[in-house]
Amino acid sequence: MRQLCGMTQYRRWRRNGATYFFTVNLADRSAAALVDHIDQLRAAVRVTRHERPFQINAAVIMPNHLHTIWTLPHDDSDFSTRWRLIKTRFSRSLGAKQPVGRSQREKKECGIWQRRFWEHMIRDDADYANHLQYCWENPVKHGFVTRAVDWPYSSLHRDMRLANRFCGDG
Template sequence: MSDYRRYRVPGGTYFFTVNLLERYANDLLTRHVDILREVVRETRHRRPFHIDAWVVLPEHLHCVWTLPPGDVDNANRWRIIKQQFSKALPVTERRSAVRIARGERGIWQRRFWDHVIRDDADYAAHIDYCHINPIKHGLVKHVADWPYSTFHRYVEQGIYPANWATPPSLDVVDGERK
């Protein structure tokens, strides 16, 4: 059996990647984004945490959270989010005999990837990573075109310009880039 150890910092800020079990040709998270949002809202009400950044992609998500002072329990927050999201959906997915025996759904990968944010530069890099991800995966050409992201909140707060990470146009008009 694997021995998963997580570095825990009370009240720390963490970057997460959480994946669906079936990642290929699966748009479950964006198709049911309203359910995911409600589950996260309810979880935050019961077990508070601050959302620094979040992006929901069709089959996985990235986010940065800051836990309350003295709190290290991000694992149970993820357990609740995954369970409640799964319970809100009809059982249509394939499930292995092991998952059936354990009473598990076949929606999420069992584990998640986390990283403790070390300093301001690490924080900025992971916030940017969340927001640039829809471009990285070829879902949009402009970050502002992806609706399932805290990028829009950052623009409203004046942290990012609306055209952040937009590649320069390669269109040429009268000998000049447009």
């Protein structure tokens, strides 16, 4: 972070092939559009991954925000374009027409999402494990369920199936 004319300027850390943890929020924190329209969100992610591949290591979709861990291709560090495409596709699939300010109009934003997102480059195995646990436990933290396994919009289910298959239990 550095100061520029009295304002803080944030820098995004980019490294080809890195693994990142992201938090992405809706503008209206009382909305439930992400789970109400989960199929459209999944389609937006699927099309974006087809065009610009990345691995989804973990994900949890909450009503008004999501957390995910991605690993980018070894020759690519452009997560911002991927998020822009996912957000745009999801918004368009809803036919979203919300009031926007001049700045949003100039950037062709429709107002559903918060403009920015938060990213963290994963440093090591312990950091990865902490962020994975954060994804899995987020629905419990927010009081939607008492056990993480009861939240339907989580990669925890996929990971449990894979673990069972790997261990010979399924």
